[in-house]
Amino acid sequence: MKSFVLAFALLALTPKVSLAHPVIYQGGSVYWGTFTPQVNIQRLSYSVTPKLAVEAHSNRFKSIDNYQDYQLGLNVLIKKWLNVDSQANIYVGAYAGYYKNEISNGFTYQGMLMGDWESRSLYTAASIDSYISEDDIKLRYTHRVGVAPYKAEMGELQSWLVLKLDYFKAMDDRVMVTPMLRFFYNNVLWEIGSSIQGDFFLTLMVHY
């Protein structure tokens, strides 16, 4: 509930929220928050160039012994394809920091590989994240597919129907299926959904 309140407060307070690219235009900053009952991820990044961004983030996985980390790292755009009506991107990220949970604490590292393809009416993205700490490696897979019911013009609200598949063995040995609605207006993006297991899902992004 607190996450929801925080997210909506941020949405109300920030005039600009944004799209899911870990590296954006030179000089651009992104706030990116993901909220579920079990997961709370806060990301803040700054793109030094259109291919490189520095990122500070925190991950909280409540059901994994109250795991919490704070990390600093880099995101790199490996490849970008610009077609007439679509674009595709591949990103990698590497981060290091400190973690703590109910059992231990210490240094932690994270690796990320992400790919996406999007046009004005279709969207898909997949990512793998690895969370490495001392004697433990946790892998998380996410895949999204989205369809826009209409092609919005500039200045109009953009809407998407998105299906997200999530597999995080350390948390739940099942594939989490989350249908959601994605909206963006100007440079503000937010997603609202609920998994078929009943967990709410909220994403909030701001580009500024």
Added chain:
Amino acid sequence: MMKKIILGLILCFAPTLLFAETLKIYIPGMVCPLCLVGVQKQFKKDVADPKNDIVFDLESKIVTIVNTNKILSDKEINKKIKRSGYEAKSIERLSDQKEKPQNNTIIESNLSLDKAEQIKK
């Protein structure tokens, strides 16, 4: 002395006043309004009002920058578009109608928009 200062100021600002122009830049791959944010940021010092002077047509993928406050070379434009994460496939220049109403022709273009349309097809 005063006359020389005034003349100097006029000479300094004359190119800006005379050669303000409108740019039409074809940028494939821009699929959402968020893509324009980076372009607006890169060109914000080149126009009076970035939000209204830099507009984007999602269908044609053409960014129009109205009334630039100085002449930008192709190299500068390409650099700014690259910084926004994209590539300019064509740049069309239209003289500013307010400043030079008698001459509304294309001054320079490294690839015409017609050709860009052909590429698109």
